[in-house]
Amino acid sequence: MKLILDNTFEKNNYTSLSLETGEYDSCVFEACIFSKTNLSKSTFINCEFINCNFESPLLSSTSFKEVAFKECTLIGMQFEYCNDFLFEVSFDNCVLQVCSFFKMNLKNSKFNNSKIIDVDFTSCNLYAVIFDSCDLSKSIFANTNLEKTDFSTALYFSIDPENNKLAKTKFSNDNLSGLLKKYDLDII
16 A cells, blocks of 8 residues: 655545545645545545545545544545544534444544534444534434533534433533433423
8 A cells, every 4th residue: 555644635626536545644635625536445644634525435444543624524424434443533613414423433532613414423432522512403313322422512412311321421501402302392
């Protein structure tokens, strides 16, 4: 596998192409487009994706290790097809829509000031994950480990306490209604 070290990729359009399979270490991708791009079997270590657009890229056996997504739009990303060994990602000021982390280990991950719309977290390990100022509209939490997860500044989530593992999970008084939606209560 080819090693690509400390490179910056700017304004590249990889639509319907394959990114060169390799190990990208300490690389920066800025204002790039990854629409239906084949990222399979590539490894990204300590990389940053800044202001990039992703739409349904192929992620079979893709590795993300200490990867930061900043100001990116990610639509239809199926992270469950990634290599889960040392999988570590963070999202800052991003839009994630119709993505899936099914059965992924996201322990200690950070989501900051992001719109996380219609994202599947079913059977995930979200132990000590921080959702800081995130919109979680229509996102799915089912059979999910939410121990020590911080939802204190999150908005619009719906979590069934009977169908998820909650212990020391953080909520604020203002967003507790997200735990009661299934009961169709009027909370004033």
